[in-house]
Amino acid sequence: MKSIVPFAILFLAVILQATLFKYIGSAGVFLNFVLVMLLYSVFYGKRFKITMFAAFLAGFLLDGLSGLPFGYLILAVTAAVFLAQALLSLVLGDSFWRFVFFIALGTALYDAVLLITLFLARKVTAAGVDFSAFGFALAIELALNIIAAFIFYPLRKWIIL
Amino acid sequence: LEIRAWKLGIMLSFKKKIKIFALFAAAAALFVFLNGFSERSTVKNTLLAVTSPFSRAALVSSDFLFSTFKTITEIKNLSVDNADLKNENRDLLAELARYKELAKEVVELRAQLGVTVGGKKRSLISAEIINYDPVSLNFSFIINRGAKDGVSEGDSVIMAGNILLGKVAGVYDDFSSVSLIADKNNKVGAQSERAETSGVLSGSASSFLLMDLIEKNADIGAGDLILTSGLDGIYPRGLIVGRVAKIAENAEGIFKQAYVAASYAGFKSMRVFVILK
Numbered sequence: 001m002k003s004i005v006p007f008a009i010l011f012l013a014v015i016l017q018a019t020l021f022k023y024i025g026s027a028g029v030f031l032n033f034v035l036v037m038l039l040y041s042v043f044y045g046k047r048f049k050i051t052m053f054a055a056f057l058a059g060f061l062l063d064g065l066s067g068l069p070f071g072y073l074i075l076a077v078t079a080a081v082f083l084a085q086a087l088l089s090l091v092l093g094d095s096f097w098r099f100v101f102f103i104a105l106g107t108a109l110y111d112a113v114l115l116i117t118l119f120l121a122r123k124v125t126a127a128g129v130d131f132s133a134f135g136f137a138l139a140i141e142l143a144l145n146i147i148a149a150f151i152f153y154p155l156r157k158w159i160i161l
Numbered sequence: 162l163e164i165r166a167w168k169l170g171i172m173l174s175f176k177k178k179i180k181i182f183a184l185f186a187a188a189a190a191l192f193v194f195l196n197g198f199s200e201r202s203t204v205k206n207t208l209l210a211v212t213s214p215f216s217r218a219a220l221v222s223s224d225f226l227f228s229t230f231k232t233i234t235e236i237k238n239l240s241v242d243n244a245d246l247k248n249e250n251r252d253l254l255a256e257l258a259r260y261k262e263l264a265k266e267v268v269e270l271r272a273q274l275g276v277t278v279g280g281k282k283r284s285l286i287s288a289e290i291i292n293y294d295p296v297s298l299n300f301s302f303i304i305n306r307g308a309k310d311g312v313s314e315g316d317s318v319i320m321a322g323n324i325l326l327g328k329v330a331g332v333y334d335d336f337s338s339v340s341l342i343a344d345k346n347n348k349v350g351a352q353s354e355r356a357e358t359s360g361v362l363s364g365s366a367s368s369f370l371l372m373d374l375i376e377k378n379a380d381i382g383a384g385d386l387i388l389t390s391g392l393d394g395i396y397p398r399g400l401i402v403g404r405v406a407k408i409a410e411n412a413e414g415i416f417k418q419a420y421v422a423a424s425y426a427g428f429k430s431m432r433v434f435v436i437l438k
């Protein structure tokens with residue numbers, strides 16, 4: 001029963017990302033709640049396999065609710081979480097500012113992976129990429145995710161994965 | 162020796178992690194590969210059937226929460242807005258009376274000339290928004306109508322008042338994904354209502370829609386109402402898109418652009434309509 005709780009929370013997080021958090025943000029960019037949750041698990045959690053499974057499940061659910069062809073978001077989320085895990089050694093210690101830095105690093109990684117994935121899905125073409133708009137979107141998403149980091153930090157004693 | 166053994170341990174553990182990641186990535190790649198074999202993803206349809214009651218409940222609650230919040234924050238502007246709306250209503254009533262007279266005249270003239278009312282009648286079905294796209298900058302949403310209801314790819318989606326939202330981009334058995342006109346890949350043939358100045362409309366980096374390929378000398382200005390022209394072969398003619406917010410003129414180019422504030426911006430209703438082909 002206890003092992004189901006984290007995944008139920010993840011399910012709820014995905015639902016909220018596709019509904020409630022769409023109202024918070026601007027110019028089509030909003031808080032990536034699921035990503036912040038996964039990065040939080042990477043940073044404070046110790047179980048690699050379960051974190052990767054959670055990333056896969058999150059990607060699976062996000063893919064279901066998204067307008068993108070199925071599978072691309074699973075690939076993007078698992079790749080971003082794996083890369084964040086690999087780069088975790090660069091962020092020594094678990095102080096608040098290191099956590100904030102890790103969230104920023106993870107968000108940038110996710111957006112880069114997502115852009116590559118959208119290229120593969122042919123949702124974005126080389127000629128159609130507006131790098132200034134992409135940079136602006138990344139800045140808004142970074143700001144929103146960092147605000148979310150402030151909320152997650154006090155919860156570090158109750159690691160969910 | 163101890164350091165070497167520690168480094169070897171890290172390497173081995175990293176290799177194991179790569180293997181686990183490769184396994185998940187292979188599963189994801191399999192899903193991507195399977196997309197090519199079925200036009201309508203059964204997995205996606207099943208997943209939407211499971212999540213839709215939850216996302217619908219969350220959407221209704223979010224909508225209520227933010228509407229209440231907006232009402233509270235905008236309460237001080239209510240009296241000004243009310244006066245503006247009364248004036249606008251009076252003007253619109255006068256215009257409506259004029260249109261009713263014109264409509265009567267058209268019917269009489271048609272009767273005299275023996276002309277019957279032609280044109281294809283639009284077939285509409287109503288649908289509900291289940292959830293929005295959880296990915297930033299991907300302007301789409303999911304509705305609870307699919308292939309079983311006769312929805313097909315490319316069908317236009319509007320909201321009450323003939324306001325264009327976008328087109329159906331993906332169809333599953335019971336659900337469809339709708340790509341908003343704010344999506345950069347979505348091109349809409351558009352024209353101004355006043356001077357019938359035409360152009361091509363798509364999403365832009367800003368919160369406005371961008372109407373491009375407008376002839377440099379064309380008559381278009383801020384406040385002009387923009388409608389679909391029907392020239393793209395996707396959207397029917399005469400759907401409301403928005404109003405021109407500003408004009409961007411390039412001294413060297415042969416075209417000018419107009420930034421259009423979409424009429425659907427800030428729409429709250431979860432009910433939309435699909436225009437079946």
